[in-house]
Amino acid sequence: MIVAGIGNPYRGDDGAGxxxxxxxxxxxxxxxxxxxxxxxxxxxxxxxxCPAVTIVDACLADAPSGSWRRIDAIEEAxxxxxxxxxxxxxxxxxxxDLAKTIxxxxxxxxxxxxxxxxxxxxxRLSAAVSQAVMEVAQxxxxxxxxxxxxxxxxx
Amino acid sequence: xxxGSEKKFKIRAGAKxxxxxxxxxxxxxxxxxxxxxxxxxxxxxxxLRIFEPPRFFEAFLRGRKLFDAPDITARICGICPVAxxxxxxxxxxxxxxxxxxxxxxxxxxxxxxxxxxxxxTLHVFLLHAPDFLGYPDAIQMAKDHPEIVQKxxxxxxxxxxxxxxxxxxxxxxxxxxxxxxYRLPSKKELFRLAGSLKMAREDAEAALxxxxxxxxxxxxxxxxxVSLINSERYPIEQGQIGTSSGLHFPAGDFENLxxxxxxxxxTALQTKMKNGKTYLTGPIARYxxxxxxxxxxxxxxxxxxxxxxxxxxxFRSIIVRAAEILYACDEALRLIDAYDAEKMPASVSVPLRKxxxxxxxxxxxxxxxxxxxxxxxxxxxxxNIIPPTAQNQKIIEEDLFDLASRNLHLSDxxxxxxxxxxxxxxxxCISCSAxxxxxxxIR
Numbered sequence: 001m002i003v004a005g006i007g008n009p010y011r012g013d014d015g016a017g018x019x020x021x022x023x024x025x026x027x028x029x030x031x032x033x034x035x036x037x038x039x040x041x042x043x044x045x046x047x048x049x050c051p052a053v054t055i056v057d058a059c060l061a062d063a064p065s066g067s068w069r070r071i072d073a074i075e076e077a078x079x080x081x082x083x084x085x086x087x088x089x090x091x092x093x094x095x096x097d098l099a100k101t102i103x104x105x106x107x108x109x110x111x112x113x114x115x116x117x118x119x120x121x122x123x124r125l126s127a128a129v130s131q132a133v134m135e136v137a138q139x140x141x142x143x144x145x146x147x148x149x150x151x152x153x154x155x
Numbered sequence: 156x157x158x159g160s161e162k163k164f165k166i167r168a169g170a171k172x173x174x175x176x177x178x179x180x181x182x183x184x185x186x187x188x189x190x191x192x193x194x195x196x197x198x199x200x201x202x203l204r205i206f207e208p209p210r211f212f213e214a215f216l217r218g219r220k221l222f223d224a225p226d227i228t229a230r231i232c233g234i235c236p237v238a239x240x241x242x243x244x245x246x247x248x249x250x251x252x253x254x255x256x257x258x259x260x261x262x263x264x265x266x267x268x269x270x271x272x273x274x275x276t277l278h279v280f281l282l283h284a285p286d287f288l289g290y291p292d293a294i295q296m297a298k299d300h301p302e303i304v305q306k307x308x309x310x311x312x313x314x315x316x317x318x319x320x321x322x323x324x325x326x327x328x329x330x331x332x333x334x335x336x337y338r339l340p341s342k343k344e345l346f347r348l349a350g351s352l353k354m355a356r357e358d359a360e361a362a363l364x365x366x367x368x369x370x371x372x373x374x375x376x377x378x379x380x381v382s383l384i385n386s387e388r389y390p391i392e393q394g395q396i397g398t399s400s401g402l403h404f405p406a407g408d409f410e411n412l413x414x415x416x417x418x419x420x421x422t423a424l425q426t427k428m429k430n431g432k433t434y435l436t437g438p439i440a441r442y443x444x445x446x447x448x449x450x451x452x453x454x455x456x457x458x459x460x461x462x463x464x465x466x467x468x469x470f471r472s473i474i475v476r477a478a479e480i481l482y483a484c485d486e487a488l489r490l491i492d493a494y495d496a497e498k499m500p501a502s503v504s505v506p507l508r509k510x511x512x513x514x515x516x517x518x519x520x521x522x523x524x525x526x527x528x529x530x531x532x533x534x535x536x537x538x539n540i541i542p543p544t545a546q547n548q549k550i551i552e553e554d555l556f557d558l559a560s561r562n563l564h565l566s567d568x569x570x571x572x573x574x575x576x577x578x579x580x581x582x583x584c585i586s587c588s589a590x591x592x593x594x595x596x597i598r
Binding site: 037039040041042044045090094097098101102103104 | 233281293294297298301304305308311312315325326
């Protein structure tokens with residue numbers, strides 16, 4: 001199992017993914033944790049390297065900031081993106097679409113999406129997102145423990 | 156990236172006029188739009204609008220130590236940070252009259268090869284190729300050509316691996332310094348890259364054949380080209396500047412040739428020659444001036460495709476990029492093989508002096524120029540950065556004008572699509588280009 005946090009810690013709540021990884025570093029073996037940008041090549045490599053991947057990312061949502069959702073990206077439909085604007089980079093949903101198309105998705109792909117509020121240039125999370133980071137880290141930590149119990153090999 | 160079926164473009168049509176406008180360009184980096192105005196069956200105006208906020212990097216640099224320049228300027232772009240680092244150290248080393256030993260220059264060139272591979276690959280495989288194959292984006296293309304996308308991702312990774320090793324990390328690397336590097340790689344570390352680079356070279360060879368088979372819209376232009384010039388090895392990390400009209404000069408004379416100007420609809424300064432002419436920088440300009448400097452391996456492969464020695468069709472820039480990917484893989488392998496400097500000093504000493512220095516290098520998108528004035532304490536007093544996309548804005552507008560004029564018979568949707576393709580020929584990096592040099596507030 002690999003847990004990948006995506007985001008930019010200098011853009012306010014966009015740092016939620018990295019903050020969850022920082023929390024997990026206190027208990028889990030760091031070699032199974034990744035801090036990523038939403039880079040297609042980097043995520044594809046992670047997808048190829050491990051059959052079970054968990055991704056944590058901040059998102060814009062109609063829900064209150066700090067609310068979070070666990071999405072099974074293999075079984076469930078991922079909510080559509082709000083922005084249709086393109087950049088050189090690919091969005092997480094586009095990367096997952098691409099991986100699906102070229103059959104590079106892992107067997108298990110879980111996404112934790114945390115609704116953010118402030119995405120300005122600042123290196124701190126809003127209070128609501130900070131709270132959500134703790135909750136999501138605890139939830140993933142439990143999943144890691146279960147995974148470790150179920151497999152005698154690595155998490 | 157947009158799904159073509161949902162693409163939003165506006166057509167405003169009066170009795171005699173029509174305006175085609177795309178508010179958000181797809182498959183380019185940053186935020187830009189274009190507008191083409193047609194009146195009585197003739198194109199009146201074509202504008203590339205850049206509305207990304209100005210980023211004031213030159214102002215950030217003032218008052219900082221000259222040693223900060225490579226790391227600060229690397230932050231301008233996540234796709235071509237190495238270009239910013241190299242042009243900045245070239246300028247600083249020019250100011251300080253430093254001579255950089257060949258083994259350090261070679262490592263810089265190797266690192267730059269990594270950037271060319273990853274940047275060009277992203278553009279060729281994922282952003283530009285869908286235009287020629289009739290797909291709205293790479294995801295739709297991947298449904299029919301999964302092996303192509305996989306090849307592109309593999310190539311990109313090979314480029315990123317070079318930057319990661321030599322730069323400390325893939326994006327915004329941190330190992331380049333004025334005077335050399337902070338740390339040199341071991342021979343063993345470099346040799347580890349060779350395996351993936353050999354496969355990358357094979358992938359690049361196949362990519363060159365693949366893109367050469369595309370059909371290209373007709374648009375022949377006699378551009379004035381500006382690039383670094385080198386008859387011995389294809390110019391990447393340093394060199395003299397040359398123009399297709401025959402001028403050769405050091406980077407320090409660049410601002411005598413060109414002028415930057417502000418236009419109301421763009422947050423990026425536009426550039427033209429002081430004689431009023433527009434000019435092109437980028438892969439086509441580099442290729443036209445330097446194709447004889449490609450390695451014999453690349454020349455042979457290019458010859459096999461039948462590619463012309465002077466490229467005048469901007470749509471065919473994808474072939475030049477593919478040839479440059481192949482060259483960068485080949486050159487990287489050569490540099491790795493020749494490396495024997497792990498026990499050498501990682502940098503030379505840097506005596507400070509008050510001076511102005513100039514530096515240029517070939518970013519994937521074209522000539523990237525830096526100028527800095529530093530004082531005796533090594534503090535930056537003035538800075539100017541002229542990125543390639545800013546230089547290409549006027550040429551892009553001219554291409555749009557010409558292309559629209561020749562294709563007025565097309566449906567609005569098809570004309571819009573073709574105009575977008577014409578902009579993507581330049582792989583514009585809009586975030587890089589949005590550097591306001593001066594801000595004037597009038598009340």
